[in-house]
Amino acid sequence: MQAQLILASASPRRSELLKQIGIRHAVMAVDIDETPFPGEAPAAYVERVAAEKSAVCASQNDSLLPVLAADTSVICDGRILGKPDDLQHAIEILSRLSGRNHQVYSAVSLRNAGCHWQALSVSEVRFRPLSHQEIVRYWQTGEPCDKAGAYAIQGLASVFIESITGSFSGVMGLPLFETAQLLSQAGIEVIQ
Template sequence: MAIPIILASASPRRRELLDRLGVPYRVLPADIDERPLPGEAPEAYVRRMAAEKSAVAQARSGGELPVLAADTEVELDGEVFGKPRDFHHAAAMLARLSGREHRVLSAVSLRRGGDHWEALSISRVAFRPIAETEIAAYWATGEPQDKAGAYALQGKGALFIRWLSGSPSGVMGLPLGETAELLARLGIDLWRTGAAGR
């Protein structure tokens, strides 16, 4: 059996994605201050968020198990959108994304003892034009309320997408290719059933 890890996230999407890899894990969410630093670039911001989440969870868990954390953000024109505060905030985000291409940045952080490994996935997503009535109907589904950029690829938000270049799982919150490469550092062989880590 593969060694268990700690997933420093309460996101059901990240749990579902990690389940695909067949790696046992315990959930230990890490609450951190998610405000960007002045002048902080989007790439630096998502890397810092993932790293801080894994560090907090490692400290809280006592460091006995490896810790995996991730952060995913939508970026347009150099601005990180984050999660919507309310309907008006979500509507403003989706109106700006409408008919345009944006980036989704998904950083992964893995810690074991004093070792720290990181990866960054960058995807490009193009939205078709979205009507105001669609935005209101989408908000009413409840789906955008806790999603970066106010949409979810794995749900009805996919109706807005004209094309995607990059990692679909990264857009959903945990890029599986990059995550698999990091887990290999622990000796976890995802191709062998019951593979044991070092």
């Protein structure tokens, strides 16, 4: 089956989510500097990074297919937490999230035929209190190593989550409601 779009991401979770809604796609990961600018607001940050990913991907391929990119960040106390560098960093991140609410910002960027559309999803997640030992054991599973906020909502960390308000798929890394709306702008209907 021929691809309907190019996903500018190496994330297997984003690819799985697109498959979940029946979107055939090719994957073309791009490498950009994802360092936040000093004082950059979380929404502006994820929107900028998603837009840069889609722009770089669109410029590096000669396909006429639409290009979809996304960026997701975990925010606590207004601070972008990022991905953990090591066990100590994961302990710091997950201890900060323990027993508290935090936000997950997920931006989607779609480029097609000279047009650019973006959408933003913001979800609120509450963790139950976590012990130091739980955090260490969780790290040892390998799951949090490459995840924003040092956790995967769809994995083992699901047992940490007391509540979520917003988009489960957005917390995973690709908000499907917003993605489907953007795809319809490019003439790709999810349910046909």
